[in-house]
Amino acid sequence: MADPSTYRPRTGEVPDSPGVYKFRDEQGRVIYVGKAKSLRNRLNNYFQDLLQLHPRTATMVTTAASVEWTVVATEVEALQLEYSWIKEFDPRFNVKYRDDKSYPSLAVTLHEEFPRLLVMRGPKRKGVRYFGPYAHAWAIRETLDLLLRVFPARTCSAGVFKRAEQVGRPCLLGYIEKCSAPCVGKVSAEEHRAIVEDFCDFMAGSTAKFTRRLERQMQEAAAEMAYERAARLRDDIGALTRAMEKSAVVLPDATDADVIAFAEDELEAAVQVFHVRGGRVRGQRGFVVDKVEEVDTGGLVERFVEQFYLDGGNEVPREVLVPALPEDAELVQEILRLARGARAELRVPQRGDKRALLETVARNAAQALALHKTKRASDLTTRGRALQEVQEALGLDEAPLRIECYDVSHHQGEEIVASMVVFEDGLARKSEYRRFAIRGVAGQSDDVASMHEVITRRFRRYLEARESTGEAGVLVEAGAGEELAEQHGAPAAEVPAGIDPETGRPRKFAYAPQLVVVDGGPPQVAAAQRALDELGIDDVAVCGLAKRLEEVWLPDDDAPVILPRTSEGLYLLQRVRDEAHRFAITYHRQRRSKAVRVSALDGVPGLGEARRKALLRHFGSVKRLREATAEEVATLPGFGPVLAAAVVSALHEPGATPAPLAEGDAAEEGADGSGMLHPQPVRSGLPG
Incomplete structure (x- = not known):
């Protein structure tokens, strides 16, 4: 835990002008991005007595190790730069809205x-x-x-x-x-x-013009005594009327608005959006957010407008109705106008139908928040309890805010791969997932050796990243990364070591976890610990989670750690392990589907990959290919009588193996004798 006074800017160093600021942790990762009308006043608010700060703000400033800022000319520029940096760095302490489900x-x-x-x-x-x-x-x-x-x-x-x-x-x-x-x-x-x-x-x-047109056509048909056509048009009018009734009229026909309402507590907030087009509610969406930073309803509105309309690419209506205006309401309205390319108004309805609709949306938001509280995977309080339980069960000095999990996958020793997934603060951070192709000898399914190799490769890259820039968290020497420093508004000597000076992005494998989890029991745990010992890394804890009884194994322990089945800590480790298993199998299947297998047809002269694809595509299965005659094979483009005869001969030789699969296929002949193609089984490389 850092002391904010150690990196507080000196008096008079921070300008009294609009700008954007970034807090970074010891590894150089951006953990918070904010904007201010006055950088001096805003930053002074962070460097006060910790007891006077909001708990999550206090956590942020004690997690940070440095602060930097960029001066801009106007508040609009500050908002746009803040938005682009949040999108680029994905800071963990900024408000992030997550869609509560996928709406059709x-x-x-x-x-x-x-x-x-x-x-x-x-x-x-x-x-x-x-x-x-x-x-x-x-x-x-x-x-x-x-x-x-x-x-x-x-x-x-x-x-x-x-x-x-x-x-x-x-x-x-x-x-x-x-x-x-x-x-x-x-x-x-x-x-x-x-x-x-x-x-x-x-x-x-x-809608009105289509109804009027059908009514006119119906009357014309009746006048011509074409009663069947008139009856059909009458039914069409009824269908349109019923379709319009499904979107109840709530506002005047010319109303084009999004109605946004929030329900919140100290830790989380839920937001609901009703899309009103032509006076009718055409749809709705819901989001939830962890309030990691101290923010009021106006601040939530500002963050939501940025992410929903700018990042989400949603259509900006003429009106955006909200429960409270942000501090910089005119600035946010200007951003909406620029995004829409025409006038857009951000306002709080005071009375009438629009106010009543806002209250309805607010009731939906309250229900969504109550429902969300039951989902423990997204509950901030529950995630904190899970991390604390893992810390206590494994005897760690601090809660493992960054957890990496590794799994090995293969099929009978072929195409051995491994996965690395990352969870930060109990949530998956998919942008930092990595996958490995194991370089061991093909055909040998030594899971222990594979685990040792992948841990060694990952942490060797971590050490190389540290050596290239100095110790993690230590600032690079003056003169390095000058272009990056200029972009970020910081002196060259203050570019963090974890950032690549050429791209401005975090270096791959630049950050070490507090906990490494391996999918397996004592052998896999011992292999991972041995790899860390050989590299001289002693500040990363290791454990393994065995599938059979969900036991947690520690290095050099003869007995496992047994967590209660209802434990939030065990639930977190299971989610991490299952995600690593899914990611490993997905990569294994991708590589395996591209592999060209040895078969009886490999020795047929002139039969390459493209013609194998043509065979399987034409006949549909290996069984049907075996039943084909040389004349039938010769009808395919590119197959002459000699090549067709060689293919049929190779398939009917004693001990001939099935024809090879085309690239992109992952199938074998059905065991039921139907000749249909079925997926081949793929198992994890670990016995559990």
């Missing part, structure tokens, strides 16, 4: 020749128009089913569309007139796109 949206793939309507989750893609998000996928499908009567656009996948083109028959939706069937030429690409554009206009809020 109704997507229209306008970039395709025949646009498709579908339910889509995840990040937004270029050329796709989105409506929502919605709380439930079934709500989208119900609405879509109603609207397809009026807007019969394509909803099928690319495979179904292509198959219908080949056979010349539409799918079921085409027969029941819920699809215009562009796959078989019932409508042209231009006509289908016009249908899709009408659908987008309706979803965007232009």
